[in-house]
Amino acid sequence: MKMEELVQKKLCLVFNDDSIMFDKSRFAGGLTNYNYIMNINGKQYVVRQPGAMTNLMIDRKIESVNDKIAAELGLNSECIYFDEDSGIKISVYIENSKNIAQADPCSPTTLRSVSTLMKKTHSSKKCFSxxxxxxxxxxxxxxxxxxxxxDFFFDYATLKKQLLDFMEKNIKKTISVPCHNDTVPENFIIDGKGKTYLIDWEYSGMNDPSWDVASYILESKLTEEAIQYLLVDYYGQFPVHEEIVKIKSYMVAQDLLWMVWAMIRHYSGDDFLDYCCFRYERFQRNVKAITNSSDYSIADMVKNCE
Incomplete structure (x- = not known):
C-alpha cells in the first residue's frame, strides 16, 4: 500500500468516518516528512505523511515516547494519533500560528523564546531512554x-577524518541531557497569543545541549549580534573558549550529517540534490576554516552559508 493510501486509511479509522479524504491542498512544510493542515469535523489538524526511507532512519517507537514527554513538559503540540509502524501522525493544529522562520529568527524576543524552550528541554528531569x-x-x-x-563526494572521507580528528583534539568535555537535536527555526511555532512551541521530536534523544544551540544558529543564519544575544541568554554569560569550539564543531558536524541524510533522500528518488550540494559545500568551507584556525568565528561560519 502506498503511503498516501495508508494515510487515507488511518484518517478514516481515527475519526471513524469513511467519507474523509486525505486533503493535501494546505501544505504545512517539512523535509523529513510532509505535513498537511486538514479541517475535520470543524477542527483543524496537522497530518504527517512520512518521507521516503524515513523508516530506516528514525525509530518511531522512541519518537512516540519522546513526543509524549515533550507534550507533558508543555513544549509540544497535542498529538491525537501516532502510528509507530508507519510514522503517520495526527496533531491538533496550533491556531493562528507561524513558525519562527516566517517571523524573525534574529529578534531579541524570538531568541529569548528559543533559549527558554531549549533550557526547559535540557533541564528536564524526564530523561529520554x-x-x-x-x-x-x-x-x-x-x-x-x-x-x-x-556514491560519496571525492573528498568526503578525507574531510570527515579532518573533522573527527579536530573534535577528538579539541572537545574535552560533554554532558548528556534531553535534547531535540533538530532545532531549525521551522520547528519553533508561535501561536496567536505569543506562546512558543517546539515540535517534531523525531531526532530527540540524550545529547550535549550545545548541539541544539549550534543547530539554531546555523539553520537560522543568525547575525553576529543575534549569535551574541542567544549565547549570553542561554548560557548566562558568554561561553568559554572550549564551549565555543564545541559549538563550531557541532555546526560543521551537522552539515556533514544532514548532507548524508539528504543523499539518502536523493538516491531514493526525492528532489534533494541541491540541498545536498549546498550543505556539503558549506561543510567543505567550514571544516577547512576551523581546522586551520580554531579562532575562526561562529559569525564567519554562518556567513559561509551565503
Missing part, C-alpha cells in the same frame, strides 16, 4: 547509502 550520537547516526546513514549503491 535513547541517546542521539551523531557519529553513530552518520555511520547508519552511510550504510544505507552503500546499500543503495550510492
Amino acid at each position: 535513547n541517546s542521539f550520537n551523531w557519529k553513530m547516526e552518520l555511520n547508519k546513514y552511510e550504510n544505507i547509502i552503500q546499500k543503495l549503491n550510492g
